[in-house]
Amino acid sequence: QKEVEQDPGPLSVPEGAIVSLNCTYSNSAFQYFMWYRQYSRKGPELLMYTYSSGNKEDGRFTAQVDKSSKYISLFIRDSQPSDSATYLCAMSEASWGKLQFGAGTQVVVTP
Amino acid sequence: SQTIHQWPATLVQPVGSPLSLECTVEGTSNPNLYWYRQAAGRGLQLLFYSVGIGQISSEVPQNLSASRPQDRQFILSSKKLLLSDSGFYLCAWRGGTGADEQYFGPGTRLTVT
Numbered sequence: 001q002k003e004v005e006q007d008p009g010p011l012s013v014p015e016g017a018i019v020s021l022n023c024t025y026s027n028s029a030f031q032y033f034m035w036y037r038q039y040s041r042k043g044p045e046l047l048m049y050t051y052s053s054g055n056k057e058d059g060r061f062t063a064q065v066d067k068s069s070k071y072i073s074l075f076i077r078d079s080q081p082s083d084s085a086t087y088l089c090a091m092s093e094a095s096w097g098k099l100q101f102g103a104g105t106q107v108v109v110t111p
Numbered sequence: 112s113q114t115i116h117q118w119p120a121t122l123v124q125p126v127g128s129p130l131s132l133e134c135t136v137e138g139t140s141n142p143n144l145y146w147y148r149q150a151a152g153r154g155l156q157l158l159f160y161s162v163g164i165g166q167i168s169s170e171v172p173q174n175l176s177a178s179r180p181q182d183r184q185f186i187l188s189s190k191k192l193l194l195s196d197s198g199f200y201l202c203a204w205r206g207g208t209g210a211d212e213q214y215f216g217p218g219t220r221l222t223v224t
Contacts, residue, residue: 034212043117043201043215044155051211088155090213096143096162096206099213103154 003027006089006102015111019076023089023102026070030091030100033065035074038086038104047087048074079109113138117202117216124223130175130189132219134202137183142207144185146177149199149218161185197223 006023013019021035031052036044048063050056050072056063064073072091076083086106090099114137124130136142146158157170159177167177174193178186185202199220205213 032211036215041199041218041220043218046212046214049212095211098145098157098160099205101155 001026003100004089004091004102007105008103010106010108012108012110013079015079015081015109017079017109019074019079019083019107019109021074021076021087021089021105021107023072023091024070025072025091025100027091027093027100028067028070029093030067030070032092032095032097033063033072034090034099035061035063036088036090037083038088040085044088076107081109081111083107084109113204113210113214115202115204115214115216117200117219119219120217121220122222124192124221126194126223127191130187130192130196130221132187132200132202132221134185134187134216135183136185136204139183139204139207141182142204144179145203145205145213146185146187147201147203147215149201151198155201159187192223194223197221 004025033050035048037047038044050063053065053067060077062075086104088104089102092099116135145160147155161179175189199218201218202216
């Protein structure tokens with residue numbers, strides 16, 4: 001079993017819809033959680049960073065962490081075609097520790 | 112602000128040739144540095160990480176090596192490339208005087224022919 005599980009998709013949604021992405025993990029020591037967006041042939045771009053449990057909002061993006069369920073989510077409101085990309089979750093035990101990545105979910109937002 | 116550079120952006124090399132990829136970080140001191148490889152349609156594989164000058168940890172036994180000659184410079188090398196070394200190589204940094212988040216460079220696309 002992988003430490004971090006993420007559905008690879010593809011996830012196809014119409015423009016304007018809410019995109020819901022999630023990852024589950026098995027290591028209860030994870031405390032630092034990140035979401036990245038990766039466009040084709042580009043390096044991953046950090047979208048959201050959260051520590052421990054709770055919600056964090058930044059513009060159209062909301063990240064949620066539920067440590068009791070070992071489950072993290074990323075929501076994208078009012079999705080745009082420019083949101084079409086692969087979204088990677090990542091997490092670590094320590095603030096400078098090695099990140100464990102999910103496999104990434106491909107998202108396609110259709111006009 | 113911090114920035115991370117990688118070069119070259121693309122590289123086509125024959126099997127058996129040497130390799131040197133370079134990564135430099137600006138705007139932070141004493142960061143952790145990482146090399147990842149991403150095969151087509153696959154996830155990120157951590158190859159090496161470094162917590163300081165001259166300190167290299169290898170995650171996966173392979174045909175590659177890494178070095179950190181300066182605080183903000185990380186180099187990925189190979190003496191003889193294999194076809195299986197083809198992929199998208201990403202450098203990343205975390206910590207130091209910058210942040211707890213991890214940031215990636217733009218990547219180098221390597222094709223071994």
